[in-house]
Amino acid sequence: MKNWTQRIDLLVLTGVFVGLIFGFNFILIFFGDTPIHLFMCLLFLYHFFEFTSSVYPRPYQSSLHDFMLFHSPPFMCAFALSIIEYYVEKWYFPSIKNHIYISIGFTFVALFFQSFRTIAMYVAGSNFNHYIETSHREDHILVTNGIYHYLRHPSYFGWFWWSITTQIVMLNPLSTVLYSVTAWYFFYKRIPYEEKCLIKLFGDDYLQYKQRTVVGIPFIQ
Amino acid sequence: MKNYLPIGAHSPTEFEKRIDVMVITGVIIGLFIGLFIGLIYSGVGFTNFCIFGILFLVFHILEFSYVAVCHPESVSFSSFLLTHSNEFLLALFFAVTEYWIEYFFFPNLKTCPYIYIPALVICIIGQVIRSVAMFYAASNFNHIIETSSRDSHKLVDDFIYKYLRHPSYFGWFYWSIFTQFVLINPICIILYAWASWSFFAERIPYEEATLYQQFGKEYSQYMDRTFIGIPFINSVNPPDLKNLDD
Numbered sequence: 353m354k355n356w357t358q359r360i361d362l363l364v365l366t367g368v369f370v371g372l373i374f375g376f377n378f379i380l381i382f383f384g385d386t387p388i389h390l391f392m393c394l395l396f397l398y399h400f401f402e403f404t405s406s407v408y409p410r411p412y413q414s415s416l417h418d419f420m421l422f423h424s425p426p427f428m429c430a431f432a433l434s435i436i437e438y439y440v441e442k443w444y445f446p447s448i449k450n451h452i453y454i455s456i457g458f459t460f461v462a463l464f465f466q467s468f469r470t471i472a473m474y475v476a477g478s479n480f481n482h483y484i485e486t487s488h489r490e491d492h493i494l495v496t497n498g499i500y501h502y503l504r505h506p507s508y509f510g511w512f513w514w515s516i517t518t519q520i521v522m523l524n525p526l527s528t529v530l531y532s533v534t535a536w537y538f539f540y541k542r543i544p545y546e547e548k549c550l551i552k553l554f555g556d557d558y559l560q561y562k563q564r565t566v567v568g569i570p571f572i573q
Numbered sequence: 574m575k576n577y578l579p580i581g582a583h584s585p586t587e588f589e590k591r592i593d594v595m596v597i598t599g600v601i602i603g604l605f606i607g608l609f610i611g612l613i614y615s616g617v618g619f620t621n622f623c624i625f626g627i628l629f630l631v632f633h634i635l636e637f638s639y640v641a642v643c644h645p646e647s648v649s650f651s652s653f654l655l656t657h658s659n660e661f662l663l664a665l666f667f668a669v670t671e672y673w674i675e676y677f678f679f680p681n682l683k684t685c686p687y688i689y690i691p692a693l694v695i696c697i698i699g700q701v702i703r704s705v706a707m708f709y710a711a712s713n714f715n716h717i718i719e720t721s722s723r724d725s726h727k728l729v730d731d732f733i734y735k736y737l738r739h740p741s742y743f744g745w746f747y748w749s750i751f752t753q754f755v756l757i758n759p760i761c762i763i764l765y766a767w768a769s770w771s772f773f774a775e776r777i778p779y780e781e782a783t784l785y786q787q788f789g790k791e792y793s794q795y796m797d798r799t800f801i802g803i804p805f806i807n808s809v810n811p812p813d814l815k816n817l818d819d
Contacts, residue, residue: 360648361641363592367599368606368634375607376614383615400600404593411591 357416366419367403370396387455388438391522394462395431398514401466405473406482420482430534434519434527441524448523455521462517468510471499480507484546494554496561504547504561508539509568539569585649594650595637602630602653618680621689622672625755628696629665632748635700639707664761664768671758683757692754695747703744706733710741728788730795738781738795742773743802774806782812 356362377392399419406418422428442449473480475498478491485492499506512535519528550558588594609623609630617623633653640652656662676683710729733740746769753762785792793811801807 359641360592360595360645361638363596364599364637364641365634367596368603371600371603371605372607372610373603375604375609376611377607378604379608379611379615383611403596407593407596411593414592414596 355415358414362416363414366416366421370399370403370419370421374400385442385449386452387449387522388435390455390459391434391438391518394459394466394514394518394521397463398466401470405470405480408474409478409480417482426534426538430527430531433530434522434524437524437527438522448525451523455523458517458520462514462521465510465514465517468499468503469507469514470510472503472506472510475499476507484542484549486549488553492553494550494557494561500565502565503568504565505539505543505567505569508543512536512539512569536569536572540572543567543569543572585651589650590648595648595652598650598653598655599634599637602634606630618684619676620686621684621755621757622676624689624693625668625672625752628693628700628748628752628755632700635704639704643708660768664765667764668753668756668758668761671761672756675758685757688757689755692751695751696755699744699746699748699751701744702733702737703741703748706737706740706744709733728784728791728795730799734799736799737802738799739773739777739801739803742777746770746773746803770803770806773803777801777803777806778808778812781808785812 374393374396377389377396380389381393399421402420403414403418407414438449476495479493479495503509515535516528516532519531547558547562554561606627609626613620613623633655637648637653641648654661672683709732737743749769750762750766753765781792781796788795796808796811
């Protein structure tokens with residue numbers, strides 16, 4: 353018997369759940385409290401695209417992890433904090449939450465950065481992984497075309513700016529700063545390590561690639 | 574053993590067996606359920622149409638879940654039964670069309686909660702009976718009548734089957750009719766009742782004949798102590814084997 357996370361019934365029910373939350377919040381953008389529902393739509397759209405782009409290179413094999421719904425404890429804490437901040441500020445400083453047009457405008461910015469991550473995952477195909485790979489796979493190649501022509505870590509670039517803009521969508525001043533610092537620190541630790549592994553795998557090819565591309569996240573070389 | 578194929582489902586293509594195709598179908602179904610719940614929550618006038626939409630979509634999720642859980646080797650996009658048959662889609666089209674035409678002319682009559690809320694309760698009961706019956710019967714249940722015996726095929730006669738011989742048909746029959754009460758569609762109530770009844774009136778006697786052929790006297794005794802539960806449908810006991818020649 354397969355690992356329970358690979359059961360097709362749970363995968364489809366998780367898909368139903370993701371679609372349901374998105375659909376419910378989509379309606380409430382128009383009938384309810386706009387900023388938080390825009391945020392929820394962005395979040396669950398993200399989970400949907402995580403799944404579709406993860407499964408793209410392997411359509412007959414998947415697991416619940418592909419949705420990244422329970423990304424990591426820090427991610428869940430950050431999510432909870434942003435919701436708490438939203439409602440506390442709405443209660444005490446309602447005028448902060450009235451700037452609907454900032455919220456709507458930055459929704460499109462967030463979608464723009466989401467596209468970087470999703471396109472990057474599609475272009476990388478089976479070379480993409482949600483986890484850093486430290487050993488060589490036979491079919492693992494260096495991807496330098498498409499979006500990777502300009503950015504070395506387009507999925508990180510997209511995710512970094514996406515996560516920050518979601519907090520601007522929520523009109524959350526504290527979480528915007530918190531998300532910026534936390535996401536930056538995460539990539540500050542991860543990217544150098546990942547590049548060390550890639551240099552070990554691809555040698556000079558990667559060093560040359562590094563010369564002509566950028567990371568796109570400020571102060572990370 | 575041959576692959577399990579639900580009624581109305583065609584033999585799935587490789588594309589339809591893809592996990593991403595099934596999951597994305599689930600996401601789209603969930604999306605519409607979420608939209609309907611959002612509309613109900615927002616207080617739109619056509620609440621019962623949204624309720625019908627949810628009932629309809631939940632039905633398809635449960636049909637899929639049954640296949641995924643009990644016949645995982647056969648699961649595919651067609652397990653959702655979304656492309657069940659032209660008759661099924663036509664009936665859905667009639668129901669939606671009748672609703673919106675009548676809503677346009679008689680909006681208050683079309684959204685009377687004293688009609689659609691009791692109907693919703695009956696639909697839920699019908700769906701529960703159908704799904705419980707299907708899951709409980711496990712791999713013995715089949716959307717297609719089996720005309721050859723499987724080694725693992727045994728007569729299920731306990732739990733819900735202790736009282737009803739065809740609980741999944743019983744549940745679906747009342748579910749389908751009362752979805753039209755939810756919509757307060759007078760024409761489709763009659764249409765659905767007639768269509769469902771005539772379908773089962775033909776199917777159940779034939780199915781019981783094949784079951785009698787497999788289980789013999791045991792099934793005959795089972796028939797003596799149970800009901801079909803759909804009005805005016807009866808089977809000769811023991812079933813007439815000549816039906817199988819058709």
